[in-house]
Amino acid sequence: MQSRGFKMALVQMKMQREKAKNVLKAHKMISEAAEAGADVIVLPEAFTCNYSKFPILENAEPIDDYETNEEATAARMLSEAAKEHSVYIIGGSIAERRDDGKIYNSSPCFDKEGNLALKYTKCHLFDVEIPEKDIKIKESDFYEFGDNFGIFETEYCKFGIGICYDARFPDFSQVLCREMGAEFLVMPAVFTAPTGEMHWDILRKTRALDNQAFFAFCSAARPIEDPTLHQCYGHSSIVDPWGKVICDSGHEETIVYSDIDMTIVEECRSQIPCYSQRRHDLYKLDKVT
Numbered sequence: 191m192q193s194r195g196f197k198m199a200l201v202q203m204k205m206q207r208e209k210a211k212n213v214l215k216a217h218k219m220i221s222e223a224a225e226a227g228a229d230v231i232v233l234p235e236a237f238t239c240n241y242s243k244f245p246i247l248e249n250a251e252p253i254d255d256y257e258t259n260e261e262a263t264a265a266r267m268l269s270e271a272a273k274e275h276s277v278y279i280i281g282g283s284i285a286e287r288r289d290d291g292k293i294y295n296s297s298p299c300f301d302k303e304g305n306l307a308l309k310y311t312k313c314h315l316f317d318v319e320i321p322e323k324d325i326k327i328k329e330s331d332f333y334e335f336g337d338n339f340g341i342f343e344t345e346y347c348k349f350g351i352g353i354c355y356d357a358r359f360p361d362f363s364q365v366l367c368r369e370m371g372a373e374f375l376v377m378p379a380v381f382t383a384p385t386g387e388m389h390w391d392i393l394r395k396t397r398a399l400d401n402q403a404f405f406a407f408c409s410a411a412r413p414i415e416d417p418t419l420h421q422c423y424g425h426s427s428i429v430d431p432w433g434k435v436i437c438d439s440g441h442e443e444t445i446v447y448s449d450i451d452m453t454i455v456e457e458c459r460s461q462i463p464c465y466s467q468r469r470h471d472l473y474k475l476d477k478v479t
């Protein structure tokens with residue numbers, strides 16, 4: 191019988207320039223969350239290296255052969271921590287160097303035995319310029335585009351994984367939920383502080399509501415003392431399928447916990463039956479792959 195209740199922990203860590211320090215801190219915070227009873231632990235986007243060009247290029251590492259490749263320090267730490275504490279880990283994201291020498295923004299997810307159960311690679315890269323907010327980021331200058339969808343299957347539910355900017359694309363989340371069966375969307379993120387101020391709250395509620403699913407953003411913390419590094423919005427949080435924010439961390443370094451009852455998804459979908467009342471005869475999702 192599938193268990194539908196679990197505790198989720200969102201690790202809102204503050205990153206620094208040195209990868210080794212970030213990996214060590216992530217390990218410490220994962221252990222703390224596991225000792226507090228978390229079953230599923232989530233890390234932020236780019237947790238190994240902050241989110242700006244030079245730390246990413248310096249700190250990229252392989253993921254796939256994490257068991258044998260000396261360089262795969264972050265993925266190996268996640269695998270060992272998942273096994274040690276018997277927890278699921280949605281490993282934020284790591285700057286991944288593949289055999290072709292190119293760098294990808296990839297989220298490795300580990301099961302309770304420490305196996306790499308999913309690697310999702312960010313497919314919407316944040317190439318955005320808003321002069322009034324002093325924002326100019328071209329993520330595709332340093333990352334390649336991914337092209338897979340990420341479903342992480344557990345005994346609690348199917349998690350649909352996205353990374354940060356992916357949250358702005360409604361069809362992406364709908365494919366994960368309606369076509370692939372996700373009931374809980376999890377998006378490691380490092381929104382810029384100004385765009386977070388404008389859109390974080392609207393987006394987290396909208397993606398939960400339009401899919402009648404749980405939605406979690408797991409962000410890094412701020413302020414970051416090194417002015418050359420990315421200052422993100424914070425506010426790691428979970429929204430339930432009714433659109434209610436059930437936890438929100440603020441912006442400081444912390445771990446935020448929530449006890450999740452997945453039966454709320456069935457309850458919401460049966461009481462407001464958008465799933466069954468959809469007019470498939472008039473429109474459909476245009477999923478290419």
Ligand SMILES: NC(=O)CCC(=O)C(=O)O
Binds near residue numbers: 315353354
């Ligand atoms: N890391 C990102 O994808 C940033 C996304 C962001 O800030 C946004 O407003 O969207």
